Amino acid sequence: MRRPGLEPGFLPREVPPTAGLPLRVSELFGPLGACRTLGVESEKVPQRDQFLPDSPPHSGTMGQEDGKKWAAAAHSQPTIPKSDRLLVTDLPALAAQFLGVEEVGISASGSAALVLILQTLRRLRARRQVIVPAYTCPLVVLAVVQCGLQPVVCDVAPGSFELDLDHLAALCGPDTLAVLPTHLGGRVARLDPVLAVARAAGAFVVEDAAQAFGARVQAQAYAQALVEAPEGTQSVGLAGDAGFFSFAAGKGLSLYEGGAWLARDAALRAEIAATARQLQTPAWGFEAWRSLQLLGLALCYRPRMLPYVYGLPLRRAVRRGQLAQAVGDVFDLPIPLHPVGAWRRAVGARALRRLPAFQAALARQAQRRLPQLARLPGVTVLGVAPADAAGDDTAQRGTVAGDSAQGLWPFFMLLLPTPAQRDVALAALWPRGLGVTRLFIHALPDYAYLRPWLPAQHCPHARDLAARMLTISNSPWLDDAGFACIMAELERCLG
Numbered sequence: 001m002r003r004p005g006l007e008p009g010f011l012p013r014e015v016p017p018t019a020g021l022p023l024r025v026s027e028l029f030g031p032l033g034a035c036r037t038l039g040v041e042s043e044k045v046p047q048r049d050q051f052l053p054d055s056p057p058h059s060g061t062m063g064q065e066d067g068k069k070w071a072a073a074a075h076s077q078p079t080i081p082k083s084d085r086l087l088v089t090d091l092p093a094l095a096a097q098f099l100g101v102e103e104v105g106i107s108a109s110g111s112a113a114l115v116l117i118l119q120t121l122r123r124l125r126a127r128r129q130v131i132v133p134a135y136t137c138p139l140v141v142l143a144v145v146q147c148g149l150q151p152v153v154c155d156v157a158p159g160s161f162e163l164d165l166d167h168l169a170a171l172c173g174p175d176t177l178a179v180l181p182t183h184l185g186g187r188v189a190r191l192d193p194v195l196a197v198a199r200a201a202g203a204f205v206v207e208d209a210a211q212a213f214g215a216r217v218q219a220q221a222y223a224q225a226l227v228e229a230p231e232g233t234q235s236v237g238l239a240g241d242a243g244f245f246s247f248a249a250g251k252g253l254s255l256y257e258g259g260a261w262l263a264r265d266a267a268l269r270a271e272i273a274a275t276a277r278q279l280q281t282p283a284w285g286f287e288a289w290r291s292l293q294l295l296g297l298a299l300c301y302r303p304r305m306l307p308y309v310y311g312l313p314l315r316r317a318v319r320r321g322q323l324a325q326a327v328g329d330v331f332d333l334p335i336p337l338h339p340v341g342a343w344r345r346a347v348g349a350r351a352l353r354r355l356p357a358f359q360a361a362l363a364r365q366a367q368r369r370l371p372q373l374a375r376l377p378g379v380t381v382l383g384v385a386p387a388d389a390a391g392d393d394t395a396q397r398g399t400v401a402g403d404s405a406q407g408l409w410p411f412f413m414l415l416l417p418t419p420a421q422r423d424v425a426l427a428a429l430w431p432r433g434l435g436v437t438r439l440f441i442h443a444l445p446d447y448a449y450l451r452p453w454l455p456a457q458h459c460p461h462a463r464d465l466a467a468r469m470l471t472i473s474n475s476p477w478l479d480d481a482g483f484a485c486i487m488a489e490l491e492r493c494l495g
């Protein structure tokens, strides 16, 4: 397989670690006016065709009751009145339509959106602490610090990415400004218990949905933020006070760097929008650089180019033992806060039309692969109830949050029985270019560069995740043969 002259580890093809929507040339250069709306397309092409009323059940084990439920969900996609559709061409409006909310703000990144939200909350309530899960993206800590606030680390529940409720209750107090539950890997976190603890302390809840743009849950009584959700589903980010998404390279929808924020309450939305107007100052040189990077991403986000831009640097860093660098866990302050330029917004708006169908295809692929993963001895797939992993139809649903949630499947998060087995599996699979990798290398307190803001701390469950987890891409480029290779390797390591 190796080409002469290239360093060891070179592969002719590579699967990305997470399933991002590849951009089309027509989406880079089409005129803005040609950007039709989601509503127009959704009328002609069923976006969640696995939900169609007439389609057969997804699996033999799916009962008629479930079939009806899914059929109903087919009609739960947000729509806007026909008369409005052709007016909607820019990314904020299309993103709002996609999510089924009145308003979405676009920001320089997911962490920039978090900065805008936290700066706003801080103005509204004179408190200093922000509670974050011990296993999450280090950028979350930097965003808190950039706002002049104090990050406080809460351990995750055992074998889960969700906040440990006992620890959370112990940490919440009169100085808690906000709590940040996280929908990791597109899986939907249970929010009711977190909301109860946070509310009791008078704290805001900000949903980190950086990895969950498009995930939906059963609607609560939050109709004021919703345009229309006939079957009672709503986007993640609306159960708490505010939420944010990431459009970074490799995410479902990507602007190379970008993000979005939303808030349930109109008054809070107006406050965050005011913060954005105040803090987001145009940086044309930087925007030009980001535009070039997006162009580069569009050209290189394909299996034949990924070895050069992703695989080789990854494997070189792994060989040097620089694991945090290898997976891109090392970040700097300050987090840029400039507005996203018109060209990148237009690219995102055009690509967004294809996102629902892409995410539905990923869900179908996940549905086929989950039962195989569930058969691996001693392995837990995070964000999936065991019964679901065993072959139920529930790949659509973020079963962490219960039956009603419809999470996403950018990748699978697997907990192997022991750290040693995880390490052996990764040593075998990292060099193969099959999209198997690690998510965050450490629990937050274990990143040396975060030490100035995070004291050494006991967070055994987050450390356990860092030690036993690996992720498997759910990219459509990971074909059945590639997935079978991964399964064979995992079975060998677990045997």
Ligand SMILES: Cc1ncc(COP(=O)(O)O)c(C=O)c1O
Pocket (backbone or CB within 6 Å): 109, 110, 111, 112, 136, 137, 139, 140, 182, 184, 208, 210, 211, 245, 246, 247, 248, 258, 259
């Ligand atoms: C869980 C989580 N939160 C926050 C962020 C920050 O988003 P961004 O990279 O767009 O700033 C990320 C980035 O991947 C993330 O995974």
